[in-house]
Each structure stands twice: as structure tokens, then as C-alpha cells.
Amino acid sequence: MSDDGQTRAEKLASEIADAILDGTFEPGSRLDEHMLAARYGTSRTPVREALRQLAATGLIDLRPRRGAIVALVTSDQLEVLFVAMGELEATCARLSALSMTPIERRRLEVLQDAMGDLVAQNDVAAYTAANTSFHTLFYTGCHNPVISEMAIGLRRRLAPFRQAQFRAVGRLARSHAEHAVVVGAVLAGNASAAHAAMLRHVSLVEDAFEELRNVPA
Amino acid sequence: MSDDGQTRAEKLASEIADAILDGTFEPGSRLDEHMLAARYGTSRTPVREALRQLAATGLIDLRPRRGAIVALVTSDQLEVLFVAMGELEATCARLSALSMTPIERRRLEVLQDAMGDLVAQNDVAAYTAANTSFHTLFYTGCHNPVISEMAIGLRRRLAPFRQAQFRAVGRLARSHAEHAVVVGAVLAGNASAAHAAMLRHVSLVEDAFEELRNVPA
DNA sequence: CGGGGAAATCCTGCATGCAATTTTGCTAAA
DNA sequence: TTTAGCAAAATTGCATGCAGGATTTCCCCG
Structure with a gap:
């Protein structure tokens, strides 16, 4: 069976x-x-x-x-969903800055370095996979399953609308640079900076989506 | 029927x-x-x-x-739930600072004044009811039903553990003072200040709960 | 030829019944 | 007295059947 x-x-x-x-x-x-x-x-x-x-x-x-x-999501609802996910991810980053263990911080550092190599090789597929791991680190790192499950649920719901986010030229390097700011803040234990950096990062991803969306296929 | x-x-x-x-x-x-x-x-x-x-x-x-x-919530899970609700309420305040309409801001101002009178009269019951209205203003004011519904759901789940929050002496005045900081930040459109103030407010409510909880009944 | 209404059809909501698994209680042995 | 094992009871999971409301279709009238 x-x-x-x-x-x-x-x-x-x-x-x-x-x-x-x-x-x-x-x-x-x-x-x-x-x-x-x-x-x-x-x-x-x-x-x-x-x-x-x-x-x-x-x-x-x-x-x-x-x-x-x-459920059919209107453009307005999509905006609401993206904002909500951004806020939750930022909150995860905030809490991660406060409560990640040394091991988790080390993992974050290692992944960030590895993703730098992927940027250098321009390996979009591997970077996309690593990007998921990157965000997952914050889900576990915030040590709050209630918040992380909300964020994961939103990420799932938005998955169909995020397919092409790394296609644009230079996205990889830009994403990695934004990640660096987030990682720096988290490792420094600076909660509000981590929040702001992650919020900015995911907002830019949303903008990238908007660009792709507003261009006629 | x-x-x-x-x-x-x-x-x-x-x-x-x-x-x-x-x-x-x-x-x-x-x-x-x-x-x-x-x-x-x-x-x-x-x-x-x-x-x-x-x-x-x-x-x-x-x-x-x-x-x-x-569902039986352990002490740990309760902590997690309170943290999650605090973060969500703070997020609501943050977004409210950014996107409340002038009418909503005015309502917030009016309610805050009215609650000041209730503090002066030491009317705990009325203040408790008004407190619910106060937080509801942020749920609608953030203009993000996804986030507000999450916050409302958490508030419902935590309701049984929040019954006695205004019993302690001086709680009313203290709560109102904290509200004032939040309102000030929101009206000024200062998102990060609103976030911080609301977070501090609900964290103190949680502390009040902890105090009540750790005292043998 | 188009619109309104009624009937027929389809679909959902709910009750009931049966099979499978878990739990419980009893017996017996160490 | 405690524990292992087995059987009976209870409870969940699922299928089926029926009733009520929604949707579609078709006919009649304007």
C-alpha cells in the first residue's frame, strides 16, 4: 500500500x-x-x-x-500577498538576528559564500535552488514555527508568480548583494537592520515580478 | 430557520x-x-x-x-504564539503608519483621547472594550487582509490567556502611555517607530501575563 | 429574433452504514 | 504485584444514498 x-x-x-x-x-x-x-x-x-x-x-x-x-488572485490581492510575504520574511530575519544559534549563523555565512561562487559562474539553476535554502535558513532560524509556517504558506501560494525572478541580467549579482546586507545584519545581531534589509530584498524581487508582468508576453 | x-x-x-x-x-x-x-x-x-x-x-x-x-499549548508554544502575535501586531502598526487614510488616522486620534478619559475614570471594563477597538483600527488600517487575518486568528487563539491583563494596578495608565507612543509614530508616518512602539507595547502585555501566570492562584 | 420564466438536471450538503484500526479491559504468568 | 498478550468494544475513515438548492436549458411570449 x-x-x-x-x-x-x-x-x-x-x-x-x-x-x-x-x-x-x-x-x-x-x-x-x-x-x-x-x-x-x-x-x-x-x-x-x-x-x-x-x-x-x-x-x-x-x-x-x-x-x-x-482561488483567483486579482492584481490587488497579489500585491497584498506580496506585501504580506515581505513583512513575514522581514520578521523572520529580525527574529533570526536575535535568536539564531552560532551554528545557524555559521551555516548562513557558508551558504552566502557558496552562493557568491554560483554568481561568479552565473549558474542560475543552482542559485535558484540555493536561494530557497537561503530563505529556509531564516524560517528555521527565527525559532518561531508559527511565523515560519505562515511565511512558508505564503511562499507556496505565491510560487506560481515567482518563476522567472532570476532571468533578468544582473539579477543574480544584485540578489547576492542584497543577501549580503541581510547576512551582515543578522550576524551582527542587528534586528532592525536585518528587518529592513530583508524587506528591501523581497520588495525588489516583487518589483522584478512586476516588470516581467507588465511586459506583454 | x-x-x-x-x-x-x-x-x-x-x-x-x-x-x-x-x-x-x-x-x-x-x-x-x-x-x-x-x-x-x-x-x-x-x-x-x-x-x-x-x-x-x-x-x-x-x-x-x-x-x-x-490543542494543548505548552509554555514554550505559548511563548511562540505571543511572540508571533507581537510581531504581527507590530507589522500592522508599521503598515498602518504607511497607509492609513486621513480618516483612519483621525479615528485613531479620537479613540486615543477617549481612552484617556477612561483611564482617568479608571473604568477597566470600558477600557478593555476600547482596547479591542484600538487594535482593530490597526488591523483595518494596515490595509492588508492577509496579515490582519493572521493577527486576528492569533489574537483569538491567545484570548483565553489574556483575560486578566488590566487587573494590575496602574496597568491602564501604562497601557495608555504606550498607546500614545504608537499613535504618535503612526500619525507621524514613522513606520519603524510604529513597529518598535507596538512591539514594545504587546511585549509588555505578555510580561504582564507572565507575572500573573507565575503567581500561584 | 431576443428576453423571461419554468422545468429539468446537476451539484452540494448531510445522514447512514460498513470496514479497519486503535484502544481498552481481562486473563494469566512471572 | 506487575506485565505481557489477547480479545472485545469503541472510534475513526470511507462509501453510498437521498434531499434541497443552484444552474442550465428549453420553451413560450413579446
Whole structure:
């Protein structure tokens, strides 16, 4: 069996979430319970439970008696989400400056150096992967699972809109330079500087997104 | 009918949440599906859906095949929750300083003055109510429903642990003085000062809680 | 040819029933 | 007396069926 101790509803929630995030279910499309049940080879009951779980994360919109649709984010809502994520990431950086252990600070330093090499080699794929690790360090480093889970949830929701962030020329070097400011503040234990630096960093990422978005495809 | 367009599961989630928050269901106690279904005069299906919804908010702990229990917060987790709420409230203040409308700023000023009168009269009940309004102003004033809903959710979860915050002598005046700093920063549009002031304010509230908690009842 | 309304169809919400797993209680042996 | 083991009871997970509301379709009228 492929049963990992999880219940059907939980696996369904995870699979449906993946399907939404990878574009299988487009924003605004109806999530028919019968269709989902047939698609995943189960009955409607666990599907309904999974939908409720997803609705709580904001990934889908559940309208009583009118079914579920994949949450469609307007431009305004996207702005709100980006601002929220920026603030949470900045908060993670702030708390990390206050409460990272020496080992965690060392890991941050090492990763920052390694990413410098990736910039020199202009290895976009590896840098993108390392960038995820970079931010993950702050999620764990803030030692506050409540905040980090909120941030992770927002990052997941925004993932589809962040695909091309390192494509523009010079982005890598710029990102790395911004990271350096954040790392410096955190290692120095300067909470407010860490907050400001991370906020500036993620705001610039958001700007990069806006640029890509406002250019006709 | 008492049906407000809501579904049974949603009303159940709300009622069960209330029952947990007002102490009807104590932390750690099992939430038996049959019992809940009988108690609220429905079947197990909507109960299960409500439980899943509550689990997403962190109010209950849902262990596969082993039932649901009211989330019991350890002292450590409580600390984490208070820190998270402090950071979110501070973020709300920060954003409010940047984006409150003139009308919202005026409301804040008016409320702050009115609360000054309540302090003079030592009207704890009215001050407590006004305090809720005070914080609500920042939730709406930050103009970011994602962040404000997170903060509201945390405030709800922490409500049972904040009951006695204004009992100690001089708390009212102190709270009002701290509010004054926050209001001043917000009205001046000083984002970082607003952040710091609100953070300090809620941290002191947390300290007050700790004092009450460490004294044997 | 277009619009409004009614009926039919579809879908969601909920109850019930069964299977599987966990928990509990009892017995027996060390 | 304590512990290991087993069986029975209880509880969760899931499927199915039915009722009520929403949506679509189609027909009739303007």
C-alpha cells in the first residue's frame, strides 16, 4: 500500500494542492467533487474534507452550496500577498538576528559564500535552488514555527508568480548583494537592520515580478 | 430557520471554536465525533468537516485514525504564539503608519483621547472594550487582509490567556502611555517607530501575563 | 429574433452504514 | 504485584444514498 499513515483526505489535499500549483487546475476553474473523486479514485467524502482543508489555506475558494473554485488572485490581492510575504520574511530575519544559534549563523555565512561562487559562474539553476535554502535558513532560524509556517504558506501560494525572478541580467549579482546586507545584519545581531534589509530584498524581487508582468508576453 | 446561508459544518466549526475558547472543552480533552454530533444534533459528517477546518487554525490537534484533541499549548508554544502575535501586531502598526487614510488616522486620534478619559475614570471594563477597538483600527488600517487575518486568528487563539491583563494596578495608565507612543509614530508616518512602539507595547502585555501566570492562584 | 420564466438536471450538503484500526479491559504468568 | 498478550468494544475513515438548492436549458411570449 502507498499508505504512509496519512489519511486519504490529507493525501488528497496535498495532491490537489500540487495540481493547482503546477497549473493542472487553473485559477477560477470549478473543482467538481464528483470529478475529483473519480480522478483520484475515491469517494466524495474525503474529497470534501480535503477541500475544506485547502480552503483554510486560501488556495481555493469554498462558496457554500455553490462549490469550490481555485482561488483567483486579482492584481490587488497579489500585491497584498506580496506585501504580506515581505513583512513575514522581514520578521523572520529580525527574529533570526536575535535568536539564531552560532551554528545557524555559521551555516548562513557558508551558504552566502557558496552562493557568491554560483554568481561568479552565473549558474542560475543552482542559485535558484540555493536561494530557497537561503530563505529556509531564516524560517528555521527565527525559532518561531508559527511565523515560519505562515511565511512558508505564503511562499507556496505565491510560487506560481515567482518563476522567472532570476532571468533578468544582473539579477543574480544584485540578489547576492542584497543577501549580503541581510547576512551582515543578522550576524551582527542587528534586528532592525536585518528587518529592513530583508524587506528591501523581497520588495525588489516583487518589483522584478512586476516588470516581467507588465511586459506583454 | 437559523440558517444564515452558512453550512452546518461552518456553524459547527464556529460553535466548537467558541466552546473551546470559553473553556467548555478543556485543552487536551478528546473531541469525540459521536459526542459532538449528538451534542449539536447533527451527524458525524459535518462534524468531521468542521474538525478539519479547526485543525487548520491550530485550535485542535487532528491525529490520523486517533481522533481530535483540543490543542494543548505548552509554555514554550505559548511563548511562540505571543511572540508571533507581537510581531504581527507590530507589522500592522508599521503598515498602518504607511497607509492609513486621513480618516483612519483621525479615528485613531479620537479613540486615543477617549481612552484617556477612561483611564482617568479608571473604568477597566470600558477600557478593555476600547482596547479591542484600538487594535482593530490597526488591523483595518494596515490595509492588508492577509496579515490582519493572521493577527486576528492569533489574537483569538491567545484570548483565553489574556483575560486578566488590566487587573494590575496602574496597568491602564501604562497601557495608555504606550498607546500614545504608537499613535504618535503612526500619525507621524514613522513606520519603524510604529513597529518598535507596538512591539514594545504587546511585549509588555505578555510580561504582564507572565507575572500573573507565575503567581500561584 | 431576443428576453423571461419554468422545468429539468446537476451539484452540494448531510445522514447512514460498513470496514479497519486503535484502544481498552481481562486473563494469566512471572 | 506487575506485565505481557489477547480479545472485545469503541472510534475513526470511507462509501453510498437521498434531499434541497443552484444552474442550465428549453420553451413560450413579446
